[in-house]
Amino acid sequence: MIALLRGRPLFRNDKWCVLDVNGVGYEVFATNRGMDAWFQEDEVEVHVATYVREDAITLYGFSDATERSVYQLLMTVTGVGPRVALAALDAFTVPELALAVEEDDIASLTRITGVGKRTAQRLVLELKGKMPLSFPHPGSREPVSAGPDTLVLALQRLGYSRFEIARASKGLAEAGVGRDAPVADRLRAALKILYGN
Numbered sequence: 001m002i003a004l005l006r007g008r009p010l011f012r013n014d015k016w017c018v019l020d021v022n023g024v025g026y027e028v029f030a031t032n033r034g035m036d037a038w039f040q041e042d043e044v045e046v047h048v049a050t051y052v053r054e055d056a057i058t059l060y061g062f063s064d065a066t067e068r069s070v071y072q073l074l075m076t077v078t079g080v081g082p083r084v085a086l087a088a089l090d091a092f093t094v095p096e097l098a099l100a101v102e103e104d105d106i107a108s109l110t111r112i113t114g115v116g117k118r119t120a121q122r123l124v125l126e127l128k129g130k131m132p133l134s135f136p137h138p139g140s141r142e143p144v145s146a147g148p149d150t151l152v153l154a155l156q157r158l159g160y161s162r163f164e165i166a167r168a169s170k171g172l173a174e175a176g177v178g179r180d181a182p183v184a185d186r187l188r189a190a191l192k193i194l195y196g197n
Contacts, residue, residue: 001050002026002059009038019046019061028061029082031090037063051082060086070094070131077126079119087113088123095170098131102163129162150183151190160194168193 005028007021016029017038028046030038038044046061047068060082062068067089074085088097091112100108101124109120151172155165171193177186 002048003050005046005048005059005061006043007046008043009035009041012039017061019044026059028059029086030061031086033090033093034061034063034067049082058082062089067094070097073127073130074123077119078122080123084112084114084119088115094131095166098166099163101127101131102161102166104128131162151179151186154183154187155190164194 005019005021005026007019007026010018010020010025012018012035014032016027017035018025019028028048030046034046038046047063047065049060049062049068049071051058051060060071062071071085071089074080074088075082080088092100092108099105104124106117106120106124109115109123110117112120115123152165152169155168160168168190172186172189175189175193177189179186
């Protein structure tokens, strides 16, 4: 199976693009957000999920391993195929999708092309508690798997849910409070975000 492509973006439409990898053109289906970013670069690294049927081999491309993992998780939901899973990541970023699932936001999930109320309910039912707890933030140089975060462990011990911890982590990142800050300061800031003052 193809898991990663590194090459030069050649051309695109609204559903797929062609990547030139050492003179071989690969057709890769991707989100518009992903393709917008790739076509600003001379060379890109694309994480790939390969979908095989009797009559076709289709490549789905993602900007990072987290996005690909969430795509594969979406594919485990009853009634969700590769095109709907990709549409979900076109409609939402990974953090937005995780929050919609954790908040039972059926109305927002039905914005996904091909998803009606029943499928949205299945997304919530089958994905709640399974989405990633923390995400790479734009501009962050932290590796995705940077080891256990002391703040996350502290909030878990205080009884906060995965959704609340994800909201606090996102708020800290938006406020520019990094993991290198003292844990006491981060905890104080996280509690302010969670209590809204």
